[in-house]
Amino acid sequence: MISEVIKNVIRFFFLLLFQVLILNNIQLSGYLNPFLYVLFILMLPFQSPKWLVLVLAFVMGLSVDMFSDTGGLHAAASVLMAFLRQPVLKLISPRDGYDVVQRPTIQQFGFGWFFSYVGVLVFLHHLWLFYLEVFHFTEFLSTFLRVVLSSLFTLTLIFVSQFFFSNSKS
Amino acid sequence: MRNLILFLTRYYYFILFLLLETLSFFLLIRNNHFQRSHFLNSSNAIAGNIYETYSGITDYFGLEEKNEKLAVENAWLRNQIRQYYAHPERSPIAVRDSVHKQQYIYVSAKVVNNSTNRRTNYLTLNAGSRQGIRKEMAVTCSEGIVGIVRDVSDNFCSVMSVLHENTRIPVNIKRFGENSILIWGGEDEWHAKMERIPSHLGLVKGDTVVTGAYSSIFPEGIMVGVIEDFKKIAGNTFYNVTVKLSTDFNQLSYVNVVNNLTREEQIQLEKAAQHD
Numbered sequence: 001m002i003s004e005v006i007k008n009v010i011r012f013f014f015l016l017l018f019q020v021l022i023l024n025n026i027q028l029s030g031y032l033n034p035f036l037y038v039l040f041i042l043m044l045p046f047q048s049p050k051w052l053v054l055v056l057a058f059v060m061g062l063s064v065d066m067f068s069d070t071g072g073l074h075a076a077a078s079v080l081m082a083f084l085r086q087p088v089l090k091l092i093s094p095r096d097g098y099d100v101v102q103r104p105t106i107q108q109f110g111f112g113w114f115f116s117y118v119g120v121l122v123f124l125h126h127l128w129l130f131y132l133e134v135f136h137f138t139e140f141l142s143t144f145l146r147v148v149l150s151s152l153f154t155l156t157l158i159f160v161s162q163f164f165f166s167n168s169k170s
Numbered sequence: 171m172r173n174l175i176l177f178l179t180r181y182y183y184f185i186l187f188l189l190l191e192t193l194s195f196f197l198l199i200r201n202n203h204f205q206r207s208h209f210l211n212s213s214n215a216i217a218g219n220i221y222e223t224y225s226g227i228t229d230y231f232g233l234e235e236k237n238e239k240l241a242v243e244n245a246w247l248r249n250q251i252r253q254y255y256a257h258p259e260r261s262p263i264a265v266r267d268s269v270h271k272q273q274y275i276y277v278s279a280k281v282v283n284n285s286t287n288r289r290t291n292y293l294t295l296n297a298g299s300r301q302g303i304r305k306e307m308a309v310t311c312s313e314g315i316v317g318i319v320r321d322v323s324d325n326f327c328s329v330m331s332v333l334h335e336n337t338r339i340p341v342n343i344k345r346f347g348e349n350s351i352l353i354w355g356g357e358d359e360w361h362a363k364m365e366r367i368p369s370h371l372g373l374v375k376g377d378t379v380v381t382g383a384y385s386s387i388f389p390e391g392i393m394v395g396v397i398e399d400f401k402k403i404a405g406n407t408f409y410n411v412t413v414k415l416s417t418d419f420n421q422l423s424y425v426n427v428v429n430n431l432t433r434e435e436q437i438q439l440e441k442a443a444q445h446d
Contacts, residue, residue: 025285072198073201076191079187079191
């Protein structure tokens with residue numbers, strides 16, 4: 001339990017710094033902005049209280065906002081994603097439900113489950129984020145392209161990180 | 171009362187979600203106004219210091235290019251000195267005139283954080299109120315304009331880049347003296363736009379655009395860019411003009427913050443006139 005908390009605290013700071021110092025400086029084009037920090041919310045254990053997930057997502061989003069001068073943009077998107085985490089988990093739950101000791105990883109639930117879990121939530125997060133940033137629908141298609149391409153980029157990074165850390169975490 | 175408590179305990183999750191989301195929206199909307207909280211932006215001490223340390227490390231990777239730029243600028247400056255020697259009648263003493271009051275003061279600062287890929291881009295500089303930086307000062311570099319100071323802490327300041335959807339900078343097409351407003355449409359970090367330029371002017375691709383005299387923030391005549399393309403608006407006698415910015419926003423390292431000493435006076439006078 002304690003080691004779980006410490007692990008998540010370390011993950012919080014690592015992902016935050018990785019996001020603001022490295023990923024925010026990737027300037028391939030305006031269409032590719034990966035937001036790997038959402039992995040923190042996705043990897044929280046199943047038994048963590050629902051309200052705590054919301055609050056942690058808010059704190060994470062606000063920290064990213066603080067470094068990127070975006071007010072509450074990331075906080076809004078992260079909180080929405082944390083809120084939708086519960087329904088999405090319920091929707092794709094395996095037949096005998098989740099074990100409290102399990103964590104949402106690719107090793108425990110397999111590629112298909114993990115892909116739908118991460119894919120849906122990352123896409124919704126990016127959708128909310130980019131449309132909120134633009135704040136109007138006149139550039140609907142170009143914004144949608146940014147959402148799709150950035151989601152794919154973020155997903156790639158998440159899968160790479162999963163395979164990268166798979167040995168040390170299992 | 172009991173019903174209320176029952177209601178709160180049953181729907182606390184949804185209420186908490188609404189609360190946090192509203193708070194985020196509040197922060198986001200307030201961020202778009204000029205008075206932003208000093209706590210939650212990158213000019214605060216924690217973010218500023220982390221960025222400065224980080225840029226201290228990454229600066230080494232760009233040293234070669236920066237050296238080259240400095241060498242070019244040095245050469246340019248030396249040329250100017252030689253010109254002075256070649257024409258003794260243009261000695262500085264003749265220029266230094268007690269009738270002319272100094273209007274602009276330049277403060278040099280280093281860019282410790284920068285973004286170009288968002289709709290609202292900001293820079294963080296390692297100079298703040300202790301170095302004489304105030305809100306709404308202009309920021310320029312050797313190649314052109316950079317932005318406007320929006321927030322100041324003791325040792326850092328946060329600058330609204332020209333690459334910001336709220337950018338409105340008075341500019342001037344040098345060859346005709348035609349005044350216009352520069353805006354950024356959010357396409358990429360190399361181009362900005364001017365709207366409603368009269369088509370009778372006879373624009374040519376490559377015409378120079380400089381900052382205009384109507385700006386109380388930017389000094390007049392600073393390079394902005396060159397006209398890259400212009401399109402006629404259907405059924406109208408105006409052009410929409412695309413400007414290639416002369417500043418390379420991906421390579422910024424040292425910039426100048428410009429203090430207009432007569433700005434307060436101008437603003438006060440204009441305010442008084444508005445009240446009539």
